[in-house]
Structures are given as structure tokens and as C-alpha cells.
Amino acid sequence: MAGTDWRESAARIDMLLAGVGDGGEELVRTVADLYGAGLQRMLELLHESGVLTDEALDALAGDDLVAGLLLVHGLHPHDAATRIGLALRGTGVSLVEITDDGVCRLRAQHRPHDVERLIESVAPEITSVVVETAKPLIPVSSLFTRPAT
Secondary structure: OOOOOOHHHHHHHHHHHHHHOHHHHHHHHHHHHHHHHHHHHHHHHHHOOOOOOOOOOHHHHOOHHHHHHHOOOOOOOOOHHHHHHHOOOOOOOEEEEEEEOOEEEEOOOOOOOOOOHHHHHHHOOOOOEEEEOOOOOOOOHHHHHOOOO
């Protein structure tokens, strides 16, 4: 798979699984568990040898492929709030809170485009996204009326 785009490989796996049906799910789960255990052991070995620095963790968390694998296996070094905050940088959207039942509340000046997909990609444990938009200080309708004389 070297030299292959990992996104293409993931799409191909999804296609193959659709053709296999239920019998392939247990196989995939078993293989995924094995890879997850391998990733966890690699992180432990790096930590034990003193090379798993904050900078190294940030580099792993900042790589789309590695971060996705770490998320799938519950090994991502950042909590959901941190991942969401980093993903929202420069969007004009801010994180208000994540509730105990997984609702992500955001605040924005205007309704952001595709923010739900962004949140889902960095924090799949989020159950729903609620975006609060700022209300204007002066109602727009009042701009078109004249005071009575």
C-alpha cells in the first residue's frame, strides 16, 4: 500500500466490505483490534524510551491519517474539546461547551458552512452539534422605519 493514497484505500475497504456482508465484520473488527493493540504498544514503547515528547504527540495528532487511527482506537492524545478547538481555529466559530451527553455547543457570528462534518471528523464521539448565532443588537427591521414626528 506504500505510495497509495490512504483515503483511496479506505474507500476501497468500504466497497469490499459492502460486498462481503456480515461475515466480514467480525474479521475487520478482529484485525482492527490487533492494529489498535499494536499502535498502543508502539506508543508505550516510545514513551518508555523517552522519545514520546509533547512535540512528537502534537505531530502525531496533527497528521490526518495517524490522528484518525488514534481516534478509532481511543488513543488520541487530545480530548474532544482540544481537538474541536484546534479544528475551529480561524473559522470565526468558538466552542462553548461539550455536554455530558455529547452535545457540542458552538457560537458563531453567522451560520458556518459544514461545521457538523468538521466536528464529526475530529470528534466522532460528539452526538450532535448546536450552533448559536449572534443576534443583532438592533433589529434589521428598525433600520427601515422612521421615528414618528
